[in-house]
Every structure is written in C-alpha cells, then in structure tokens.
Amino acid sequence: MSGRRELLVFAAAAILFACGPLISPFIHVDLSILSEVLVTTLAVLSVNLLLGYTGLPAFGNAAYFGLGTYGAALSVTYLHVDLITAILVGALAAVIGALILGPFLLRRRGIYFGLLSIAFGQVFYFIAYRYTDVTGGEDGMQFPRPPFGPGIAHVAINGLQFYYLAFVVFLIAMIAFHVIVRSPFGRTLIAIRQNEARVRYLGLDTDRFIFVALLISALMAGISGAMFGLLINFAYPLELDWHQSGNFVLMMILGGAGTIWGSVVGALIYVIGKDIISTITPLWQIFLGALFVACVLGFPRGIVGSLGSLVRRGAPVSEDVSANEAFDANAPVEVGRGV
Amino acid sequence: MSDAILLEATDITKTFGGVRAVDSVSIAVREGMIHALIGPNGAGKTTFFNAISGFTFPDAGRVTFRGTDVTRTLNWRRIVMGMGRTFQTPSVFPELTVDENIRLGVRAHAKQAFRLRSPSGEAAAAVDARVDELLGFVNLTAQRERLVAELAHGSQRLCEIAMSLSTEPVLVLLDEPMAGLAEAETERIVGVIRDLRERLGLTVFFVEHNMRVVLSLAEHITVLDRGKLLAEGSPQEIAANDEVRRAYLGHEVLARG
Numbered sequence: 001m002s003g004r005r006e007l008l009v010f011a012a013a014a015i016l017f018a019c020g021p022l023i024s025p026f027i028h029v030d031l032s033i034l035s036e037v038l039v040t041t042l043a044v045l046s047v048n049l050l051l052g053y054t055g056l057p058a059f060g061n062a063a064y065f066g067l068g069t070y071g072a073a074l075s076v077t078y079l080h081v082d083l084i085t086a087i088l089v090g091a092l093a094a095v096i097g098a099l100i101l102g103p104f105l106l107r108r109r110g111i112y113f114g115l116l117s118i119a120f121g122q123v124f125y126f127i128a129y130r131y132t133d134v135t136g137g138e139d140g141m142q143f144p145r146p147p148f149g150p151g152i153a154h155v156a157i158n159g160l161q162f163y164y165l166a167f168v169v170f171l172i173a174m175i176a177f178h179v180i181v182r183s184p185f186g187r188t189l190i191a192i193r194q195n196e197a198r199v200r201y202l203g204l205d206t207d208r209f210i211f212v213a214l215l216i217s218a219l220m221a222g223i224s225g226a227m228f229g230l231l232i233n234f235a236y237p238l239e240l241d242w243h244q245s246g247n248f249v250l251m252m253i254l255g256g257a258g259t260i261w262g263s264v265v266g267a268l269i270y271v272i273g274k275d276i277i278s279t280i281t282p283l284w285q286i287f288l289g290a291l292f293v294a295c296v297l298g299f300p301r302g303i304v305g306s307l308g309s310l311v312r313r314g315a316p317v318s319e320d321v322s323a324n325e326a327f328d329a330n331a332p333v334e335v336g337r338g339v
Numbered sequence: 340m341s342d343a344i345l346l347e348a349t350d351i352t353k354t355f356g357g358v359r360a361v362d363s364v365s366i367a368v369r370e371g372m373i374h375a376l377i378g379p380n381g382a383g384k385t386t387f388f389n390a391i392s393g394f395t396f397p398d399a400g401r402v403t404f405r406g407t408d409v410t411r412t413l414n415w416r417r418i419v420m421g422m423g424r425t426f427q428t429p430s431v432f433p434e435l436t437v438d439e440n441i442r443l444g445v446r447a448h449a450k451q452a453f454r455l456r457s458p459s460g461e462a463a464a465a466v467d468a469r470v471d472e473l474l475g476f477v478n479l480t481a482q483r484e485r486l487v488a489e490l491a492h493g494s495q496r497l498c499e500i501a502m503s504l505s506t507e508p509v510l511v512l513l514d515e516p517m518a519g520l521a522e523a524e525t526e527r528i529v530g531v532i533r534d535l536r537e538r539l540g541l542t543v544f545f546v547e548h549n550m551r552v553v554l555s556l557a558e559h560i561t562v563l564d565r566g567k568l569l570a571e572g573s574p575q576e577i578a579a580n581d582e583v584r585r586a587y588l589g590h591e592v593l594a595r596g
Contacts (some may be wrong), residue, residue: 183455184446191443197394202444202505203418204452275552290498 037271038146038166042173042224047248048216052257055193060117063124064094064218066240068225073235076143087226094222102214106207118176126241140236228322256302345542351400351526360386362566373543375557382563384546392424393417423508427515433488444505459523473501493524513545523537
C-alpha cells in the first residue's frame, strides 16, 4: 500500500470508530462490544507481531493478556488504584512475565516455541485457578471500575467514556505498530521470518530481536488484557487459558497474518460475530469454527491479505515495484513461513 | 599476498551418532588465497565448513580466526569479526527484492538494524552508496527491484554473494558456489570469485565439486575423503597425486583439467 492510500485507510477507520457510539444502535451492537473490538485488536496485533511478522508460533499470548487482566483486577481490588494506573500495572505484569519467560522461549524455534508458549501460559492459568484466596479461583474476581486518573478522583467513567479511552489507546497502538513494522527493526523481524539463519549470517543476534519483539508483544497483550478486565469489570482464569491464545491466533488468521488491518478486521468479525451468533444459538463456536476452516482452505492469507492480492491483481502492473512496496510490511504472508 | 594465516582449524572432529563425519582435520587458510576444499560426496566438506563458520560447533578441535579462538563463538559474532558465508542452496530472503536483501546486510554492518527510525542524511546516503556498489559488483543493478524468488538460480547465488559481502568480510566462505548452475552462470560466478580476490583483496575459501573450476580457480587445494584429510597442495600437486586420483578424480577428469 502506498503511503497516501494507507493514510486514507487509517483516517477512514479512525473516523468510523470515532463514530462508533452513533453507529452502534443502527447495527444493533452494544457499545461495550465495540469497545471489546478495539481492546481485542491490541491482543491480536500482539500475536501478529510474533507470528505474522517474525514467524514465531505465538500460541501462548493469553498468558500476557491474562497477566494484564489480573494485574489490573488485583491492583484495583487490593490497592484501590485508578483506571490508568490499573492499565499500567496490567501492562507491567505482562512485560515482567515476558522478561521471565523470554530467556526460556528464546531457546526454541518453530513448533517447540509454540508448545513452550502454551505450557508457560497454562502455568499462569493454574495459578489463577488454584490461588482461590486472592484470585477467586474458578469463579474469577469481580471488581468495580475505578475512577479515571490520579487527579480526577471519584469521577466514575461510563461506557461511552471507556469507549473513547479504548479508541485513543487503539489509535496509539496502531500508529506505534505501524512505525515498528516499517522500521529497520521491523524489517529485520520480517527477514527473520523468511530466513533466520541468513539474518544471523549478516552478523545480527536474532535472539535479541526476538526478545524485544516478545516484550513489545507482551506489552500490547497486557494493555489489551487490562482494558478487557476493566471493560467487563471481571477477571477469570479462562482469560489465561490456551483456548484464549487460540482465539487470538484465529482472529489474526481470519484477518490476515502480517497485515496491520488484518488484526482489526479479525477482531471485528470475531467479537461482533460471536455477539450476534451467540444470541441466536449457544453453538456459536461451530459457526466460527466453520468460518476458520473456510478461511484456511479458501483464503489462507486472510480477509485483508486476500483483498490486498485482489487489489494488486486488478491494478495496472507496474514495472517499477519500489523497494518499499516489495518489502511491504503489510504484504500478506502465509503463516508458518520461516518456522 | 602475505603468508599470514587468516583462518586455522586444528584437529576438527565432528560425529553424528556413530559416524565420524569429520575426523581430526586441520587446515590453514592463508591471507589473500583462493583456497578450495574438495572431496567425494559424504567426505565431510560441508560438515567441516559448518564447524568453521559456526553453523555447528565441532566436538573436538580448535578454530582460530584472525588470531582469536572462535571455536565456540556464535556464528553472528564471527560475521562481525569479518567472516562471510554462502550456502549450498542460496540462503536469501525470497520475498524481498534484491535491493532489500543486500540493504539488510549493509544496515546490519552500519549498526542500523535495531533502530526504530530509518536513518536519514549522510547515514542513509552511505547505505545507499554501498548497496549500489555491491549491486554493481555482482552485476545485478538491473534486477534490483525484482523479488529474489523470481530470479534465476545463478542470480540468486550472486545476490547471496553480495549479501555476504555487505558485512565487509575479510574472509569469504562459499559452499559449492557452482552447484546446480548452467555453464554460462558458472562462468559468471567464477569471474566474481576471481574479482573477490583481485579487486577486493579478500581471502576465499570454498567447497566445490566442479573439478575444472577448482583446478582453474584455486591456488591451494585441500582434499577430504571419508572425513579425513587426504592431501593438500597446489592444483598441480593435487592433480598429480595418485591417492587423490584413486579416491576422487579419475584419470579422465584430470586429463581434461
């Protein structure tokens, strides 16, 4: 995508989401569901950075997401912190989690990285599940939504205000993600996905790149998890479970691995689809499962990735593909390359 | 050309299960030389190559590079120290353009790979100039915007050689640079390898099967057979060595060479 077109898409999406509260009654989707879309997008991006861009099977990102949720829940419950602090505590908990797990995860690549990620995630799940006195165990923990910030004590924020907070965080995350994947650092991550041995034989310590990518990923998942907890005012162990990691991967593949907008579209379809179908039938997962299978078989590059290919095919073929175009971080990739 | 030893491997041994792929092999690569490593299939050439380039570590023995013990040094550090390497199957980034493939290496060498902002001004101009220079060296300037996956095999190999040069090595290790190439492409690569030494003053150590190429290009040849060092010497000496003939060459090939 050219810079200008990308800016247009970004502006259009920003305007659309800014009008979310106006649109939601017309499409019969609750505003809190739209907040969930914005918040979930961050978690999908966190998987995308590792899996879609760097080629690492991030099958355990629910660990960081859940650490974010519990970080926020515990700090609100026991320390009575405000909303912003709760989000920061959640993000910090996730990053600390990644700092601890990172050195172990870095020792493996490919499917073993994925299995280790799942295993470590389950450790956190069982801690939350068993440590009933503090976390409420299986029942989870309910907590009130705290006031917004340190200077604005006891200003409770309503659903609309929370939506716009999520919107601002979403915008910042999207811009930051864009900057990261377009930077020399991000390009090196893409190169690692394609051929890690060659990156090492260019004199680069790929472990260092992957570790930083993991920390960024955990940070995004942690913010996502903290905000999700604050949105529903609840933390429960299943948020840490590997099923949850699977959901993030599913959303990423649905939208398109290795594309920024794929993560938005994936989260949008999954969260809203789940909301709509689950009111019709409790078997909503069957429909999402079918959609996933159709996606993998029919358009493995995901919705955004496949649309991107269509647009490119339709456009007049240019002799002069710019280096940036060919190195387009948004270019669709097949998951698993370089694994 | 000097007599200084750039890379020295002493008593390198590598076993896989019960198989001694490389058995106590020692070599010395002298600065400014084009040095070839030959041997029949399964002689342990690539295993040996992997051990000296840090792709794997040897079970026993010692590798020194530029006077420093690098036996257990990680491969990427060896590159920083001045080694460059290519692989039997061109190791490239297939979904990136030729330009970007080479640019990644130039950026890595300029310590820009970890940055969140693309460099501008002089730093960017220096990178651009170096990329242009390397593209010119391997004669791929016209294909710079093509995806590497779309290139012919020989051009991919040239791209890989340019990538291995992008980190400014003093020693270039080439693993079977002519494998799978047509005659014309082989000539191109032979020309480039000569240029590595003549124009850039680099030391070249390469594994090769194509005997005609080895005898015409190399100044020093090491022969491996079944994991052991069989012979060593100038192309003439190797061509005249009976043991080498028996193990590997065959009279006919030598006569043509």
